[in-house]
Amino acid sequence: MLFFTRWKAVAILLTAFVVCLCAVPNFFPESKVKNWPAWAQRHVVLGLDLQGGSHLLLEVDTAAVRKERLQSLADDVLRVLRQARIPFTGRSIVGNGVQVHVTKDTDVDNAMVKLKELSTPLSGILGASGQFSLDISQNGGTITLTPSDAALTERIRQAVDQSIQIIERRVNELGLVEPTIQREGVDRILVQVPGLQDPTRLKDILGKTAKLDFRMVDVSMTPEQAEQTHPPADSELLDGEGGAKYLIEKRVMVSGADLTDAQPGFDQRDSQPIVSFKFNSNGARKFAEATQANVGKPFAIVLDNKVIEAPVIREPILGGAGQISGRFTVQQVNDLSILLRAGALPAPLTIIEERTVGPGLGQDSIVAGEHAAYAGAALVIIFMFVTYGLFGLFANIAVAVNVAMIFGVLSLLSATLTLPGIAGIVLTVGIAVDSNVLIYERIREEVRGGRSAINAIDAGFTRALATILDSNITTFIAAAVLFYIGTGPVRGFAVTLGVGILTSLFTAFTLTRLIVAYWVRMWRPRTVPI
Amino acid sequence: MRLLRIVPDDTKFDFMRFRRISFPISAILSIVAISLYFFHGLNFGIDFIGGTLMEVQTKAGPADLSKMRATIEGLKLGDFQLQQFGAPDDVLIRISEQPGGDQAQQQAVQKVRDALGDEVDYRRVEVVGPSVSTELLAYGTIGLMLAIGAILIYLWFRFEWQFALGAMIANVHDLVLTVGFMSLTHIDFDLTSIAALLTILGYSLNDTVVIYDRIREMLRRYKRLSMPDLLNLSINATLSRSIVTHVTVAMSLLALLLFGGQAIHSFTATMMFGVVLVGTYTSVFIASPILIYLGVGTGRMGEQEEPEPEPEPTKAPATTTPARRVRARGQ
Numbered sequence: 089m090l091f092f093t094r095w096k097a098v099a100i101l102l103t104a105f106v107v108c109l110c111a112v113p114n115f116f117p118e119s120k121v122k123n124w125p126a127w128a129q130r131h132v133v134l135g136l137d138l139q140g141g142s143h144l145l146l147e148v149d150t151a152a153v154r155k156e157r158l159q160s161l162a163d164d165v166l167r168v169l170r171q172a173r174i175p176f177t178g179r180s181i182v183g184n185g186v187q188v189h190v191t192k193d194t195d196v197d198n199a200m201v202k203l204k205e206l207s208t209p210l211s212g213i214l215g216a217s218g219q220f221s222l223d224i225s226q227n228g229g230t231i232t233l234t235p236s237d238a239a240l241t242e243r244i245r246q247a248v249d250q251s252i253q254i255i256e257r258r259v260n261e262l263g264l265v266e267p268t269i270q271r272e273g274v275d276r277i278l279v280q281v282p283g284l285q286d287p288t289r290l291k292d293i294l295g296k297t298a299k300l301d302f303r304m305v306d307v308s309m310t311p312e313q314a315e316q317t318h319p320p321a322d323s324e325l326l327d328g329e330g331g332a333k334y335l336i337e338k339r340v341m342v343s344g345a346d347l348t349d350a351q352p353g354f355d356q357r358d359s360q361p362i363v364s365f366k367f368n369s370n371g372a373r374k375f376a377e378a379t380q381a382n383v384g385k386p387f388a389i390v391l392d393n394k395v396i397e398a399p400v401i402r403e404p405i406l407g408g409a410g411q412i413s414g415r416f417t418v419q420q421v422n423d424l425s426i427l428l429r430a431g432a433l434p435a436p437l438t439i440i441e442e443r444t445v446g447p448g449l450g451q452d453s454i455v456a457g458e459h460a461a462y463a464g465a466a467l468v469i470i471f472m473f474v475t476y477g478l479f480g481l482f483a484n485i486a487v488a489v490n491v492a493m494i495f496g497v498l499s500l501l502s503a504t505l506t507l508p509g510i511a512g513i514v515l516t517v518g519i520a521v522d523s524n525v526l527i528y529e530r531i532r533e534e535v536r537g538g539r540s541a542i543n544a545i546d547a548g549f550t551r552a553l554a555t556i557l558d559s560n561i562t563t564f565i566a567a568a569v570l571f572y573i574g575t576g577p578v579r580g581f582a583v584t585l586g587v588g589i590l591t592s593l594f595t596a597f598t599l600t601r602l603i604v605a606y607w608v609r610m611w612r613p614r615t616v617p618i
Numbered sequence: 619m620r621l622l623r624i625v626p627d628d629t630k631f632d633f634m635r636f637r638r639i640s641f642p643i644s645a646i647l648s649i650v651a652i653s654l655y656f657f658h659g660l661n662f663g664i665d666f667i668g669g670t671l672m673e674v675q676t677k678a679g680p681a682d683l684s685k686m687r688a689t690i691e692g693l694k695l696g697d698f699q700l701q702q703f704g705a706p707d708d709v710l711i712r713i714s715e716q717p718g719g720d721q722a723q724q725q726a727v728q729k730v731r732d733a734l735g736d737e738v739d740y741r742r743v744e745v746v747g748p749s750v751s752t753e754l755l756a757y758g759t760i761g762l763m764l765a766i767g768a769i770l771i772y773l774w775f776r777f778e779w780q781f782a783l784g785a786m787i788a789n790v791h792d793l794v795l796t797v798g799f800m801s802l803t804h805i806d807f808d809l810t811s812i813a814a815l816l817t818i819l820g821y822s823l824n825d826t827v828v829i830y831d832r833i834r835e836m837l838r839r840y841k842r843l844s845m846p847d848l849l850n851l852s853i854n855a856t857l858s859r860s861i862v863t864h865v866t867v868a869m870s871l872l873a874l875l876l877f878g879g880q881a882i883h884s885f886t887a888t889m890m891f892g893v894v895l896v897g898t899y900t901s902v903f904i905a906s907p908i909l910i911y912l913g914v915g916t917g918r919m920g921e922q923e924e925p926e927p928e929p930e931p932t933k934a935p936a937t938t939t940p941a942r943r944v945r946a947r948g949q
Contacts, residue, residue, distance in 0.1 A: 137881070145750065147720070286740070288731070291724065440720045440747040442727070449673065449741035449881075456879030464873030468866050474622045475862060508810060511874050511882050515817075515889075518870030522863045526828065529859040536627060555831040558776060559824040565768045566820030570813055573761035578813045585817070618621065 090546050090605040100598040104489055107591075111495035132498045134282075135506035137577050138454050140447035141282040145440050146255075146294060148275045152435040153247045154184075157235055161222075162186045164206050165233065172202045185223075185234035196229055203231060210238055244275060247434040252277055255437075257430035258293050277437070285446055289423075297392050297436050298427035300344030302375065305386040305398050306335040326388075328395035329415060336388050336395065341378040346371025350428035352421040355413055361421040362413040365428060372408025380404040391424075443576065457510035464514040465491075472521055476528050479618045482603045483524035486595040490520045493591040494584065503587075506580030516588030519563075523596035527552040528618050541616045542608055549601055556596055564589045624865070625858040633853050633902055634846035637910075640903035648791060651798020658801045663808030664744060666758070668715035668751035670727055673703060673742040674734065680706040686734070693729045704880045708741070720747035758812040765816055766790065769823055777830060780912040785826045788905035792822045796892040805884040814885050818892030821867070825860060825901040832856050833906065837915065845915040849906045860898060868894045 092100075113121045113131040121129055136143050158181050165188055169176050176199070178189040190199045207222035221239035225232050235243075252269055255277060259267045268280040284290065306323040311333040319325055323337050350365040367375055378387075379401050388398040389412055396414040416424070468487070472480040494513055498505065531548030539547060564586060571582035607613075664671050676682075686709065687700050697714040711730065716722040723745050731740070746754070766786065773782035793815055800807055832852040840848060871894065874886040909915070 147749070288728070438720045438747075439724055439745075441750045442724070442743065442745040444740070444743040446739060446741045448675070448739060453879055453881055456877055456881075459877035460874045460879075463877050464870040467869040467873060471866060471869060475624070477621050507879070507881055508813065508885065511878060511885065514870050514874055514878075515867070518863075518867040519821075521866050522824075525859050525862045525866070529856075529862070532627070532858070533855060551835075555828055558831055559827040561772060562769050562823040562827055563817075563820035565772060566765050566816045566823075569761050569765040569768065570816045573757045573764075574809065574813065578809050581810075581813050581817075 090542070090549070090601070090608055092602060092605055097602055100602055104493065104595075104599055107496040107500075108489065108492040109496065110499045111492055114495060114499060130499050130502050132495065132505045133502060134450075134454075135504045135509065135577060135580050136280060136282060136443070136450075137445050137507050138450050138457075138505065139282050140285065140445050140450035141280065142284040142287040142290065143441075143443040143576065144279045144281075144287065144291065144294070145272065145442075146251075146277045146279060146437040147440045148244070148248050148251055148277065149436040149438065150244050150247075150275050153244050154240060156435070157240065157243055158184075158186060161206075161233060161235065165203065168202050168206060169199065172198065174199050174202070182232070185232050187230060187232050190229045190231065193229060196226065196231075199231060200224070200226055203233060206233070210236075210242065241274075248275060248277065250434045251437065254431050254433055255279060255294060258426060259290070261426040261430055262290065262293065264290070276440075283447065284444070287442065287444055291439060291442075293423060293426065294437060295439065296427055297433045298344070298430070299392055299432040300347070300428060301340045301390045302342045302378075303340055303388050303390055304337045304378075304382060305388050306337050307385065309335065311335045326390060326393055326395050328398070332395075334388060334395045334398055336390060341387065342367065342371050342375045344428060344432050346374070347428055350425040352418070352425045353411075355411070360413055361416045361418045362411045363416075363421050363425045363428065364411040365409065367408040367410075369408070372406075375408065375410075376404060376406045379406075453507045457507055461510060461514050461517075465517055468517050468521060472524070476524075476618045478607075479524075479528055479604075482600060482607075483521050483528075485603065486524060486600045487517055487520050489599060490588070490591050490595050491517065493594070494587050497587045497591065498584070501583075501587075503583050504580050505584070506577040508577045509580030509584040512581045512584030512588060516584065516592065519588065520592035520595065523552075523556045523560075523592055524600060526556055527596070527600065531616055532618060535616055541613050544616060545604060545608060549604075553597060556593070560589050560593055623858075624861050627858075629854045629857055630850070631854060631857075632850055634850050634907055634910075636903055637907035640899075640907070644791060644900075644904055647798070648794050651794050651801070654798045654801040660797070660801050660807040661804045663806040663811075664712070664715075664746045664751070665808040666751055666755040668723070668746050668748045670711075670713040670723060670730075670746075671742070671744045672711040672713075672727075672730065672740065674709050674711065674738040675705075675741050676707045676709070676738050678737070681709045683709065686711075689733050690730060693726075693733055695726050695729065708880075709738075715748060715751075720749060723747050754809060758809065761812060762793075762815060762819075765819060769819070773823075773827070777834065778914065780909060780914045781830050781834075784905055784908040784912050784914075785823055785830065787908060788826060788900045789819055789822045791904060792818060792892060792896045792900050795896050796888060799891045800888060803887075805888060810882070810885045811888060814888040814892065817889060818897065821893045822897035822900060825863075825897055826905040828859065829853060829856050829901050829906055833909065833914075845910050846907075848915065849909065853902055853906055860901065864894055864898050 110130065113124070113129060121131065162179060162181055165179060165186055169188070174195045175191040176188050177191055178187065180187055190196050204224055207220045207224060210219045210221055219236060219238050221236060223234045223236055225234075248271060252271060256267075256269050259269065259279065259281070264281045264284060266282055268278070270278050272278045279290075279294065281287070281290065306320060308320060309317075311325060314320075314323070314325055314335045315333065319335060322339065323335050326334050326336050328334050346367050348366050348368045350363055353362055353364050354360065355362045383401050383404060386398050386400045389396045396412060412424070465487075469484045472483050472487075474480070476483065491513065494516065527548055530552040531544050534544035534547045535541070537544075567582050567586035567589065571579055571586060574582050681702070683700050683702070690698055690700070690711065690713075695713050695716065699710075699712040701710045701712070702708065703710040713726055713730070716726045727743060727745055770782050770786050773785055796815060796818055800811065805811070829852060832855055833849060836843070836848050836852050840851075843851070868890070871886050871890045874882065875890060878886060
């Protein structure tokens with residue numbers, strides 16, 4: 089147990105040294121580390137609870153994604169049947185599907201063929217999965233089209249991916265530093281912004297779908313009439329500013345997706361804040377055609393199903409540019425132009441969890457963590473020295489290397505250090521010495537059992553190491569489970585605890601043994617000084 | 619230099635004698651803890667019941683709690699609590715979950731922010747919606763069960779099943795007492811509490827495993843020793859280590875408790891109770907004697923039999939570790 093070949097000793101020392109070295113970037117300011125080679129830059133990231141910042145967990149409204157899928161399916165059915173000149177009635181969304189009744193029995197087979205073209209094969213992991221995007225069933229003249237679960241799941245996944253991209257653009261437009269945006273589970277997105285103290289504006293920006301449409305106002309009846317009777321099938325009643333109601337056509341002339349740019353500005357006539365925008369060529373052409381055909385009629389700018397304004401088209405707008413002038417504040421036009429530039433979310437987002445830590449508390453926590461770490465380390469080091477003397481000193485060296493190695497491993501993993509994480513390190517100091525305590529107590533026992541010094545040391549290591557392994561694995565299992573279920577600060581604790589167990593196993597099995605082995609070789613002791 | 623010996627060499631305490639006292643005491647304490655849980659309840663934090671938690675610091679002097687209370691009262695947000703948190707200018711505001719789903723929670727926060735305005739610094743704002751809180755509670759519970767299951771299986775592989783079961787009974791007892799402690803002291807029960815409970819589980823088991831390892835070794839070495847004597851011998855042999863280790867862990871925890879700040883205060887207090895107080899007691903007075911009742915060593919000679927003299931330390935080469943292969947079979 090006390091014999092090391094030369095290369096083995098070198099390997100142990102080298103491993104410990106290299107891992108410790110990985111901790112070095114943490115002790116230099118970020119500005120300096122940036123100039124180092126990329127492989128040397130990895131360092132521990134401070135958690136939001138230490139550096140301050142906002143953590144927002146958003147949920148994509150999957151019900152809305154489903155609803156929109158059904159709506160577009162209903163539109164497709166209309167288009168296909170009209171193109172094929174098949175008369176039908178009762179096209180409606182029923183439960184999870186779209187139902188349509190083909191009027192003439194002779195058309196049913198033809199309709200089935202045409203509608204089946206809407207269903208596309210889904211790709212699995214290995215090419216085609218044999219599944220289709222629609223389940224189509226027929227009962228007499230009634231045909232039901234239901235999007236398959238796999239297709240809906242895929243649609244939701246796409247919606248989340250798309251949302252992430254748009255959130256990234258919006259957050260970047262706000263000029264926030266080093267945001268983290270990532271998917272969580274199936275339909276959630278985690279947004280973390282270090283250093284953000286008041287997330288009110290960010291929440292505002294993220295909470296808006298920003299779906300912008302240019303549509304015609306339906307002038308076939310007044311909104312009041314529509315409210316009392318029933319709006320025409322192709323129009324709907326929408327709210328405007330100050331409780332006003334508008335009857336707006338469902339058909340979209342140009343959508344916000346055709347915008348290339350949006351900038352805040354001021355109206356030259358009355359100095360009111362406005363957003364001026366530019367269409368891409370496709371949007372410009374569509375807008376020109378629509379305005380040419382409708383001179384003298386009102387159109388509406390609709391944002392998230394709310395009418396912002398409904399001006400009358402005085403002349404065709406051919407330049408592909410325009411402006412939106414609701415009754416906005418400067419802040420509102422700034423936000424609106426950010427939203428329009430970043431694009432619309434495919435589905436609304438809801439904030440389901442928020443955790444914001446101010447920089448003051450973060451700084452206090454760092455200081456508290458440091459003090460606790462120094463105090464804990466000092467107490468343990470003194471106690472170990474008083475209890476085991478020279479061997480206590482060996483243990484203290486092992487513990488110091490241990491802590492350095494924890495930082496090294498955390499840096500390699502680019503792990504996040506949280507306040508509970510610091511607690512985990514402080515606790516590891518207490519636990520890491522346990523390996524040494526187990527070994528030393530066993531040596532004391534073996535000495536009492538009548539063994540010679542070297543023999544007792546050897547036996548002490550052999551017997552204690554089996555126990556150390558057994559007892560640490562139980563704690564490691566607890567840490568692993570904690571890592572799996574925990575989030576944020578708690579996960580930080582699990583990481584430092586787990587890494588601490590691994591490094592303390594390493595030092596117990598190699599470093600402590602090596603130090604003691606060298607000491608034995610140098611001094612050839614007759615008694616063990618513990 | 620004379621080194622410190624907290625525990626003198628070769629102690630011969632008769633720990634097993636206490637099992638007729640420790641078992642009833644633990645049973646009573648467990649019942650008390652469980653009734654505390656059911657009748658006194660836990661102070662569930664927003665992680666598990668949803669709602670809003672704000673830590674604010676007044677900018678001008680100590681906080682006027684009654685004025686702040688009146689301000690928030692006026693917002694009609696249902697149940698809320700104000701509490702001084704550490705310093706006199708630091709206030710913790712807790713608002714219960716608002717009816718109306720995830721969005722309603724956000725509106726409540728905005729109302730409080732608007733009402734308190736610029737008079738305070740927002741040191742921490744945490745909002746947990748109903749969908750997240752239900753999940754976190756489920757995850758926490760599943761996590762604890764998972765950990766207990768995984769460790770049980772691990773111990774079963776490494777020891778006989780009686781040991782695995784004994785360790786589990788002992789350490790679930792630890793968790794029960796700790797939960798009772800949390801109920802009694804009204805410490806916040808949140809995600810970090812689950813972390814504390816899992817850590818307590820890990821460390822208490824760590825301690826138990828060290829003693830069990832020794833028991834297994836002794837079972838192999840002393841074939842004729844009666845079970846209570848053998849357990850006493852094992853506990854006494856590891857006593858010094860247990861004490862020294864717990865002193866170092868207690869020192870680490872004490873440092874965290876004194877200097878670690880308010881944010882992890884309940885976390886460390888819970889661990890202090892669970893690891894240092896309960897964990898040590900359990901390993902010695904519950905986990906070890908329970909092996910007798912679980913039938914380890916039932917086939918052994920009666921207590922009147924003279925114990926075999928201690929054999930000379932084996933001179934076998936140290937590289938072979940019989941403890942790893944030979945399993946203790948109480949015969």
